[in-house]
Amino acid sequence: MKNTKLALGLAVIAIGFTSCKDEKAEQAEKxxxxxxxxxxxxxxxxxxxxxxxxxxxEASYQxxxxxxxxxxxxxxxxxxxxxxxxASRAKYEALKAKVEAQQMAAQAAAVATAPNSxxxxxxxxxxxGKMGEDMNFSWVNAANIHNVYQQFxxxxxxxxxxYSREDWDEIKLMYEALDSRKNTVEKEGLSxxxxxxxxxxxxxxxxxYTLNRMGAKSxxxxxxxx
Numbered sequence: 368m369k370n371t372k373l374a375l376g377l378a379v380i381a382i383g384f385t386s387c388k389d390e391k392a393e394q395a396e397k398x399x400x401x402x403x404x405x406x407x408x409x410x411x412x413x414x415x416x417x418x419x420x421x422x423x424x425e426a427s428y429q430x431x432x433x434x435x436x437x438x439x440x441x442x443x444x445x446x447x448x449x450x451x452x453x454a455s456r457a458k459y460e461a462l463k464a465k466v467e468a469q470q471m472a473a474q475a476a477a478v479a480t481a482p483n484s485x486x487x488x489x490x491x492x493x494x495x496g497k498m499g500e501d502m503n504f505s506w507v508n509a510a511n512i513h514n515v516y517q518q519f520x521x522x523x524x525x526x527x528x529x530y531s532r533e534d535w536d537e538i539k540l541m542y543e544a545l546d547s548r549k550n551t552v553e554k555e556g557l558s559x560x561x562x563x564x565x566x567x568x569x570x571x572x573x574x575x576y577t578l579n580r581m582g583a584k585s586x587x588x589x590x591x592x593x
Contacts, residue, residue, distance in 0.1 A: 395438035399448045402435035406455040409462055418466050418473075428459060485537060491526070492519050492541065502541060504548035512552050513561040519545065520568045527579045535580040542572060 409417065409424065417424060435452055439445045489498040493515065497506060507515050523530075523538060530538065549557075549565065 391441045392443065395441040396448070398431075398434045398438035399452060402431045403451050403455045405431050406459045409459070414466070414469065417462070418469050421466055421470075425463075432456070488534065488537065489541070492522050492538070494518070498541070502544045504544060507545070507548050507552065509552050509555050509557045509561070512549060512557065513564050515545065516549075516565050516568045520571055523572070523575065527575060530579065530583060532580060532583040535576060535583060539576060542576075 405428070412424075439448050439452065442448055486499070490496065492498070498504075519542070546569075553562070
């Protein structure tokens with residue numbers, strides 16, 4: 368009788384143990400399925416959406432990948448599951464490489480199209496895109512030259528404390544080129560009133576340039592000694 372009870376007890380324990388192992392294996396299979404399905408779903412995400420939400424995608428992927436890899440250890444026969452995991456990993460890495468390539472291309476394009484510091488200064492002094500490296504002032508005429516001088520001088524006044532010595536050298540070159548254009552425009556019918564106003568603006572530039580360029584040079588020398 369005692370032997371019978373013992374045998375029944377062992378059988379119950381064995382069944383429970385087997386049931387527990389089957390449950391773990393089932394849960395493990397679900398983890399692998401979830402991982403594979405997640406990677407497959409990324410193939411349906413638009414490239415722009417994937418690129419814009421890549422940090423979230425990467426975080427979710429790493430979580431699911433970790434769970435799937437841990438789950439495989441609970442499978443008795445895990446060769447098939449491992450193959451599925453490896454295939455999905457390769458698929459994800461290919462997608463990741465594609466997204467990273469798109470991000471790098473976008474960054475390179477942004478750098479290529481962004482104006483350099485000198486062009487940014489020209490845009491501020493004359494207006495967006497009106498002045499390039501060639502310093503072509505053909506767009507300046509008798510009708511707008513007073514406004515051009517006014518924007519130039521006032522912008523220099525507003526930013527005189529932040530310009531470097533090199534900035535002041537560039538500003539002087541542009542100022543001289545604008546003056547040269549003024550000589551041409553005067554022959555095309557510049558009004559006496561505009562000419563008088565321009566002369567008043569020009570009076571401001573000389574002392575402002577000399578004083579602030581010297582200050583910028585002194586500041587650079589002081590910083591170099593520190």
